[in-house]
Amino acid sequence: MQIISSKKVNLLITLSSAIIILIEFLLYTYIEDKALVLFMSMILLCSFMFVMSRYLIRRFLYSKIRMLYKTIHDTQFIDREFVDKVKTIDILDEAEKEVREWSEGRGSLLMQMKRQEEYRKEFIGNVSHELKTPIFNIQGYILTLLDGGLEDENINRSYLERTEKSINRMIGIVKDLESISKLEYGELKLLPERFNIIETINEVVEMQEMRAQKHNIKIIFPQSHSMPKYVEADKKEIFQALVNLVVNSIKYGKQGGKTHIEVMDMDNKLLIEVRDNGIGIEKDNLPRIFERFYRVDKSRSRNMGGSGLGLAIVKHIIDAHEQSINVSSTYGEGTSFTFTLNKAINTKA
Ligand SMILES: Nc1ncnc2c1ncn2[C@@H]1O[C@H](COP(=O)(O)OP(=O)(O)O)[C@@H](O)[C@H]1O
Ligand SMILES: [Mg+2]
Structure with a gap:
């Protein structure tokens, strides 16, 4: 629905009032029964008031929605193009469309965030699990060495070699983690x-x-x-x-x-x-x-x-x-x- 300008509204009210007065005059002149004339006049007036108040309420609501729409777009009446657009479009339809699009956008963003959160949780769980084994192994080898293993040449060599193996394993895991995170976050730029x-x-x-x-x-x-x-x-x-x-x-x-x-x-x-x-x-x-x-x-x-x-x-x-x-x-x-x-x-x- 388009809202017409206040000049047009004034003209419409004056015209409708003139028509009502004319109808009243005709009723008064041609109908003898004055009670009937009064009854018909009342109906006419009520209909007129109903239509006018409906229109004015709608106009009031529209002006509020238009203000809200302008505020949301934060144009502050500076952007002429936008102001013109607001005048010509059906503001209710447009606002409803935009709210719908906005909420759909939020919905998919929320889903994406949820998925990312689940992915993050699972990823951290797996990473800590993978790193735990070599870390605990290294801890065990060092404790054995501290508990007297250091003095025994056969033990200390073999435990140091095992420690090195676990450290290499950790390095391998960390390198793979680095690669996979780059690949999964789309940070890999191919250089063909x-x-x-x-x-x-x-x-x-x-x-x-x-x-x-x-x-x-x-x-x-x-x-x-x-x-x-x-x-x-x-x-x-x-x-x-x-x-x-x-x-x-x-x-x-x-x-x-x-x-x-x-x-x-x-x-x-x-x-x-x-x-x-x-x-x-x-x-x-x-x-x-x-x-x-x-x-x-x-x-x-x-x-x-x-x-x-x-x-x-x-x-x-x-x-x-x-x-x-x-x-x-x-x-x-x-x-x-x-x-x-x-x-x-x-x-x-
Ligand atoms: N050539 C293969 N023969 C048999 N099983 C394999 C082979 N390649 C991969 N797999 C199986 O697939 C799994 C995943 O491989 P991969 O992602 O390379 O992890 P990783 O080798 O570190 O365990 C391996 O754990 C193994 O069970
Ligand atoms: Mg492998």
Whole structure:
């Protein structure tokens, strides 16, 4: 409903009054029964007063809502465009629409805050749980050393080595936590570049050779000269993803086992596979292994220095590249992880 200006209202009242007087005059002149004339005049006057008071109340309410609307928008009558808009729009509809939008916005913000709060609680719980084990271990080793272990050369060496192992584990957890928090808060800015993926895989293999030997596992990476080698991706992050997958293939491999790495050509992408013939993952656990802190065998993972974050980090990295990652596994036989990368344009073999 539009509210008309006060000039128009005055004109309308004068006109209506004139019409009423005219009707009254006609009634008085043509109807003999004066009681009936009086009754009809009363009805006429009441209707007129009803319509006028309804209009004035509405006008009063509208002016208040308009003031409120202006105050909410905090324009203080300075913004001409806004003042004009307020004059032309249906203020009630507009205010109702804005209140609805505002409350919907608040609702989703509240949900988001709730989710973040739950995430924060769960994250802190998991982090403290992960850090507790190495901290308590270190405390135990130091107490043993203080309790006389220091004097015995065999004990002090072995306990200091264990302390170092626990400290390395803590460093690993803290590094993984740093990566996952960057990735989950979207702070990771990819720096894509054209690089040779074969060279990167070779660097990963070299770096993990010692670990593999310790577990009596062989890393096999056959290379063909005709294979396209150049991809467009963030080299540092892809290196990290490959390290996490290769480390897992060793950690969850069997003594004397093998880790195969393969690169396959797929039109405009390369498919990279890290496959092992290790312990495998049961079907029920497969859908959850990319969740942070999820482990199939907690004690095996902890003994191997795992934080339960490795695959979550890999998934985030591959997702950030808008690529896909898949896992297939047969329990007791082995596991295969594959992910894609975009070939670099102007690929040189
Ligand atoms: N190659 C693999 N073979 C068998 N199980 C695996 C393999 N890779 C990962 N997993 C399972 O998935 C879980 C999550 O892996 P990850 O996120 O790397 O955490 P972490 O290795 O620190 O435990 C592991 O605890 C393990 O149970
Ligand atoms: Mg891992």
